[in-house]
Amino acid sequence: MARPAHAAFDKQKTVAENRRARYEYFIEEVFEAGIALTGTEVKSLRFGEGSIAESYAEVKGGEVWLVNANVPEFSHGNRYNHEPKRPRKLLLKEREISRLHGAVERKGMTLVPLSVYFNGRGRAKVELALAKGKNSADKRQTIKDRDWQRDKARILRDNR
Template structure:
């Protein structure tokens, strides 16, 4: 069987881009057990409540829901267990120093397979205030209306 190529997205966290200002993104590997990989290949995962935090200079992904594998036996995994993120040491120190500043957190943006290996895209982010969310929504609507007006004018 040929080796997988490219990027196959399993789950994405669209709400994170609405709730946070994304400052920097990183690609991290995941330490998974066999049934988790099989459940991900079936396309089942949720990043909605996910976050990452440091414990003993290691970065752990928490709150991510990977449901149990349906054909799994007693060896099945716990759906919301902590999963270790695999990054280079210099990336870990950079992330750790930036999260020590107030208001910064680490959120997962996407969970995907890249060349057959499970990866997660994490972001260093700061929370948005309610008025920031409203302004972003208003800007998006204004931009959409301007594009609509331009397209109707061009068609005449």
């Protein structure tokens, strides 16, 4: 019997979030990927340290890699510590990888990590988005829409 599909990802503890990604890109599709980490990287993430602000993902050799994500060294890691900005392998199904590879190659899309979090089972996960870049006019429109939503909420709240 097949497992039921999840409606939304089970985020228990968010470690790092790329808030700028939704401003810079049109998010087309979102994937949940596991991430291959060493022991000191997991400990560092559990302490809430880590940044994916300037990171991206790429498909190379039939595998997806998270590039330029910063997981600082663990304070008690001694000689077994990890390299903070090393490329980390993302764990996805083969069908998802081929789909991402096709979108990046043919459509000119980008793989952007949106957040790093621990799920309900304590596994480190990356929320990965297939995205298309915005130009400056689109970004201005996004700002206008956001400002209007804020003003609209303020008006509705004051009229009660």
